[in-house]
Amino acid sequence: MGGLRLSAWAAAPSPCPSSATARGFPRSPSDWRGLRGRRGRSRCAPSSPPSASPALSLGAAGRLRVGADREWLWDCRGGGLGGGGGGKKDYAKEMEAAVRVVQVACTLCQRVQDSLLLADPGSGSGGVHSKLDRSPVTVAEEDDKTLSSSDGTALLESVVAAVNGCLVEAPKYGLRSPEKDLGPHDVLQAIRKCSSTGGPKGRFWVLDPVDGTLGFVRGDQYAIALALIEDGEVVLGVLGCPNYPMKKEWLNYHQRYYRLMSKVAPPTSGSWNKGCVMYAHKGCGQAWMQPLVHDFGMLSWHNSREVQVSSVSDPVSATFCEPVEKANSSHSFTAGLAHSVGLRNQPLRVYSMVKYAAIARGDAEIFMKFARAGYKEKIWDHAAGVVIIQEAGGVVTDAGGCPLDFSRGVYLEGLDRGIIACSGALLHWRILQAVDASWNSSTL
């Protein structure tokens, strides 16, 4: 589930070349047009394979900058949207705020998830409701219509209590707590401000408060995804992944431990390092990750470390991720693609945009999503993940090789068949070729 938040001020012109350009990818969708694909589609991908080296490293490398009086995220000098020289905007302030609020949101969601897991799953209690499309929606992502209805009073109370419970701890995230608790009216007002419908002009935040709602209610992976869009371009993205540990090796251990412990004792949110927050801004050529702030901790930028995509370009050693739910992406089509490209590893099926996080930090090499015909992908399900993968050195396009278009409202309009994210250009090219070769005989 997602939403849009329109910020208060108008757009500044986007000054920098896209990170894709800097890595030898097309400057804009129009640079690639003219190449015709099968079935008369406009194709963006080149017809010959790119070199085997992964699409890593920009000249515009940022670096961590930590001041004595105040900690900063980084300084993206020397290129891109660059701060420092040229009087260009560097988005450090926006990024700092975005990471802090995503950290708060992660804490809130962890608490709600813990309470869901404690509730009897068969009883329908614990705050799980049903969206019209029959997917679950939880107290962590209620909309204002539901909350302001007469039936929604109890729900609103629990939302307000959850929000205040987190805001009181705002200082540990480097934020100010409100002087007094928010009331139901304040919370509804805040939710109602999320009314943007996106588009090609202006500046707005895109938020998916709980991406992968099914994973969330099942005690599995989910993400909190926040991105800033300016004049149709994603300029920064933050992905909170409360159940995705800093190290891949901790993942299985964590899941087993968590499931076991939640049966015998109430879970203690954040009592150990089980999640991470990733962030990047366009043109910086770097993406970062920091651990979730746990119960007795404080947010510190010293805990951030840079992440990069995998350098694996041989399909034999590569792993692809896809949605857990067959209804969201055709597993049989991706299995066919995997076979024809020579991928041998089992797919990594993960809920939510955690898949983007996995690619960005090198835990897997490929993400593919092929939704059923007629399904329209929403910008909040991809914006944050796309910029993070790109800045970590990867490539994200539709199945025709064109960049995803965030400028046309709440949907990724014009998307060609599916979404392909890869750690490097060669794997990406191979997948695109395989899609072309098998699309006409597929049932999609």
Ligand SMILES: Nc1ncnc2c1ncn2[C@@H]1O[C@H](COP(=O)(O)O)[C@@H](OP(=O)(O)O)[C@H]1O
């Ligand atoms: N029929 C469908 N086909 C493709 N995607 C769908 C879908 N129904 C829902 N989704 C999207 O897939 C997201 C979950 O991704 P994944 O399947 O990778 O876990 C959902 O996000 P929400 O859970 O935020 O609603 C929703 O936006």
Ligand SMILES: [Mg+2]
């Ligand atoms: Mg979503």
